[in-house]
Amino acid sequence: MVPTWVVVVVSVGYLGLLFAIAYAGDRRALAGRSIISNGAIYALSIAVYATSWTYYGSVGSAAEGGIAWLPIYLGPMVVVTVWWVVLRKIIRICRRDRITSLADFVASRYGKSQLLGGLVTVIAVLGLVPYIALQLKAISTTFTILRDEAGPAAAPVGSVPVLQDTGLYAALLLAAFTIVFGTRHLDATERHEGMVAAIAFESLVKLVAFLVVGAWVTFGLFDGFSDIVARAAERPELAELLTLRTTTGYGTFFWLTVLSMLAFLLLPRQWQVAVVENVDEQHLRTASWLFPLYLLLINLFVLPIALGGLLIFGDDVDADTFVLALPMADGSPLLALLVFVGGLSAATGMVIVETIALSTMVSNSLVMPLLLRSRGIAGGRDLGRLVLLVRRVTIVALLLLGFAYFRIATDALGLVQIGLISFAAVAQFAPAVLGGLYWKGATHAGAMAGLVAGILTWGHTLLLPSFSDSGWLPRSLPVEGPFGIELLAPYALLGLDGLDPVSHAMLWSMLANVGFMVAVSLAGGARPVERVQAAVFVDAMRRPRGPGDTVLLRGTTTVGALQGVLERFVGPGGAREALDGYAARTAADVGQDADADADLIHHVESLLAGAVGTASARALVSTVVTEEPLGMDEVMEILDEASQVRAYSQALERKSAELEEASAELRRANEQLQELDRLKDDFVSTVTHELRTPLTSIRAFSEILLDNPDLDPDERHGFLRPIVDETERLTRLINQVLDLAKLEAGGVEWHLAPVDLREVVTAATTASAQLFRERDVALELDLPTTLPDVTADSDRVFQVLLNLLGNAVKFADPERGRVRVGLSVHAGEVQVDVEDNGPGVPEAERKVIFDKFRQGGDTHRDRPAGTGLGLPISREIIGRLGGRLWVGERPGPGATFSFTLPIARTEPS
Amino acid sequence: MSGRPTNARLVALAAAAFALFNYPLLAVFDTDALVLGLPLVWVYVLAVWTLLIVLVGLTLRDR
Missing domain, CATH: 1.10.260 (434 Repressor (Amino-terminal Domain))
Structure with missing residues (x-):
């Protein structure tokens, strides 16, 4: 119906498009602008899970057993919910140890064992060649149907000669694609951005194609979902497809769910896209809902198409081909072509990723270990090229093997049956992988025993019967057992019958696998390297990469x-x-x-x-x-230490945060203390220095008087005067030091009362009138007529004023000295200003003059007249009284010292 | 350490999903009844499926 050349051109054109996308993806990756670095592309690449088995096989399966096909997609839905927990852990381990395949993961977990890696590889290849064959079969069959003049009903698979079989050319083209984009160079991370981009695109194509054909069948050929269902319900043989209990048992449903859960996690191609090609584990957040949504959509029209096909064709057409046969029968070649391209996407996507994943496993876990054993190769140069060569050969070999299997063996088996055999094979990795991920006690010997037992059971209960179906072995074998031994019958092992073959095989193989793994692990010990790897894997989320x-x-x-x-x-x-x-x-x-x-x-x-x-x-x-070599004792010591440390590390983290805070506080307090200590030392040394100066002069004058008893009274007086002055100064200094110490220690009794500041100012000016006269400094009082009382200790305020007046006189202009004292009221405070017309306080000194023993002016040039304690004491007093003392900021000549005191609250009367 | 409740929720969701998709809950809805012209069991599975997608999405949405 569709001319062959059209189909060929479309197919080759489509693959060409894939090449272009992959090429662009690789170019972008090289330029550092990854196109696959987002959650949506990641989810789409994981949709490689939907192969031609989904695309064509689901309908075939639904036509036989109603919703029995669904567990294959419900299993992934269950797994996806714990992706964030399980897959993230796997991704982290793989990223850290640069693990690039499932086989490598298992080998690494159990002590970097070459033997185990090789075994996993062999099982994977054994289990997946039929699956690859299934995809080639789908391509070949649909190609034949599409171009066949005779229509869909007569499409005998394998009837064409080998060299005319599309499957062969598809296999070769896919091998070329995979080699170009999967094995271009040897990369430590084994990531293939171009390939992932192409796969994501394919996922989109197959989804769109399937939705289009599904909607066309449902709403074009029929009148919506309910119409199909209503018509099917009228026919008894179709009505039973609408429920589960009559077609598939719940037991089968259960086992299929389990099977698909495990397969979804452990299929090499899923491992490749989900783990190895993962760019950022945060993409799991998006993929965790987007991917199940994809699965939901691609399954939406499966039942309608299956029922519709049955209603239209009955049993005349293989239900596996309904998706294509319906548009063909309706005479819609364009739609059929679209369906074909969608199917091509599903098949090629799976083949490309699966062969890349398997080729990595074969080269890294099977061939290289063998080659490295022979000395000649291990010593050779440029093994990188050798690795690539091995992978390329593997890819071609896998595809040819798949093709061969398809030509020889798949005639008798449906798509789903082949797929389930492959699923059951990879499910055997589950105990080793999941056990190894969460149970430290799982040992190399245990994993080995479990895998061998599981795969042997699988071979006996699933693979062997499939050979009978293909006619290679007697048809009766699955039921009657080999050599007529019924207890060994593959479909009823040890007489256990009543289960469908897949459930039966899963039950026995899982029992054997888990049983042997646990038993052998518990029975034997583990080598040191195994224990370390066990700890590294199980504690992956808690443990940053470290020296351990x-x-x-x-x-x-x-x-x-x-x-x-x-x-x-x-x-x-x-x-x-x-x-x-x-x-x-x-x-x-x-x-x-x-x-x-x-x-x-x-x-x-x-x-x-x-x-x-x-x-x-x-x-x-x-x-x-x-x-x-490390001794066992040493290793155990390290491990014990390590695990204890890990156990406490979380608590420690919390504690250390608290400690950090506390220590910062302590540090601050300590700095303060040190500063205070320094100040005290300074103070003591300054005080002693200040004491020494007057003492020196007293002593000098006294010695002169002692040595010269005959001095006349005038001279004697000239020497005695300074002695008295200096002694007075000493007394004043000591009094002030004591005063300050008392103030700072809070040992002063304050007599607080309402005080009229005008009175205090007047008293203070009167007291210092003598001083003013001596220096010939004019005093100007600026007192308001009314002033509210302040709360203060009048004696102390008096002391402050005396000090300020003394300073003002001291620094006022020597020629025409003038000092002004002003009182003013500001918000809730009375302000006192003492202003002189001296040189003023330089900006640099405005702060320090309030420090102890720091005096204004150049202390080297003129001998200081004060003790250097007046201002600090005054500031302390005013501070205690609830006010402030400061020096005016005004530059230039004249200094203004101001202080404030709070206005006394008048009692309401 | 805000990952812990998330992990626990996800594991609980997975357990719920597995239970909802299997016997005996599945059998409860596995009848001849039609809902909006569709088989009840089919509608049930699709509804649970959708609900799970929403719940997983909500649990893992970026904070």
Whole structure:
């Protein structure tokens, strides 16, 4: 119906578009402008989960069992809710240890075991080749249907010769795509931005195509959902598809949910897009609701299409092809072409990502460990190219294997049956992966035993019967058992029947897998490296990368030797760059002959792990590192310490925050104390200095008097006068020191009462009138006629005024000295100004003159006349009385000292 | 440490999802009844599904 050349051109054109998108994605990534770095693209890339099994197979499944197809998508919905918990942990572990595949993850968790990594790889390849075959089958079949003149009903799969089979060319094209965008260079993170961009685009295409065809069937061919359902309900064989109990048992529903939960987490392609290609774990926030929404949408029209197909075709057409057959039968070639492209998207997306993931596993966990064992290769140069070559060969081999499987074996099996066999195979990784993630006691031997037991059970109960279906083994085998031993019958092991094959297989294989893993883990011990890895994995969320990670690498080697190993994978330039980068971060010595420290060894190992897997990286590093084995006791000590430390670390974190706060407070208090201490020392030394000066002159004059008893009275008087003056000054100084000390210690009794400041000012000026006369300084009083009383101790205010007046006289102009005292009322306060016409207080001194023993003027030039305590005492007194004392800010000649006192509250009368 | 209640909520949601999608709750809605012309069990599953998407989205929305 659609000419072959059109289909070919559209298909090739579509793949060309993918190439373009992937190319652009890689270019953008190189330029540092990632297009895939957002949650929506991340969610879309994870939608690679929906393969052609979803696209075509869901309808086929729904046509057989009603909503029995749904658990395959409900399982992921359940898992997605705990993505933030589980997947984030996995992402973190992988990012830290540069783990790039599922096999590597399992190998790393159980002591970087090459054996376990290899086993996981073999199981994955074994389980997934049929799944890849399924996609090729879908491409081939739909291609045939689309171009077949005879119509959809007659589309015998595999009837075309091998060389004319579209599946072969699809496989080769996909191999080319995967090689170009999946294995271009060896990268330590194994991220492929271009490929992810293409996959996200494919997810969009398949969703749109499926929604379009679904809406067309529902609203075009029929009259909405209820119309289809109503018509189906009239036919008994279709009516039973509307409920679950008549078609699929609840037990099957349960097991399918479990199966798809595990597969969704553990399928290599899901691991690749969700873990390895994850750019930022915050994208999980968006993807956690966007991805299930995608699944919901792509499943919305499955039941209508299935019922519609059955209503229109009955049993004439394979239900797996309804999606395509309906537009074909209706004569809508364009819509059919759109459906085909959507199906192509679903199939190619899965094949591309799955083969990349598997090729990484095969090269890193299977081939490299084997190659590295043979000495010749381990010593060769440029192993990086070898790794890439291995991956490319693997990709081609996988696709050809898939094609071969499809040609030989898939005729007899439906899409869903093949898919479920693959799901059940990868589900066997669950105990090792999830157990290893949350149970420290899981050991290498346990994981090994569980995996082997599980996969053997899977092989016996699912794979073997599928061979019977393909006609390779007797048809009766699944029910009657091999050699007629009924207890071993694959569909009723040990006589357990009544379950469908998948539930039966899951039940037994999980029982065997978990059982052996737990039993063997508990029975045996673990090697030191296993214990460390167990702790690293289980405590991943609580534990920042730290020195503890390298604790087991107590080896010695030189930087040069490590560089040699690194060069063979990333080239000399890359190796130098990596080491220089490390040196820049840690300031370590990375000269050729320098000893490499444990951290550097670990760093190089993790770089290599990105390229060849953890197990191989370990083996490679150990070729140049002479390791000193750690004793078990030592390891246990480290681990015990580490786990105790971790247990307390959270509490400690909280405590340390509190402590920090407290210590900041203490520091502040301490600084204050130190300052006070310094001040006290200063004070004591200044006081003694001030005491010494008068004492020196008293002593000098007294000695003169003693040595010269015959001095005449006038001369004698001239010497006695200073002695008396100096003694007075001493007395004053001591009194003031005591006064200040008492004030500061709060030992002064205050006699507070309403005081009229005019009286105090008058008293003070009268008291100092003698002084004014001596210096010939004019005094000017500016007193208001009415003034409210202030609350104060009048004696103390008197003392302050005397001091201020004394200062004013002292500094007033020697020629025409003038001092003005003013009183004024301001908001709730009375202000007293004492103004002189002296030189004024320089700005730099305005603050310090209130410090003890700091006097105005140049103390070196003229001998200070005061004690240097007057102003500090005055300020202390005024402060105690609830006022302020300051010096005016006005520049130029003349200084104004002002103080305020609070107005007394008049009692209401 | 605001991650702890989030984690607990998500685990609880997952448990609820698993329970809601399985026997016996599923069986309760698995009848011949039609809602708006659609099979009850189908409507039930889609409704739970939508609810879960909303709840997960709310739990994980950026703060």
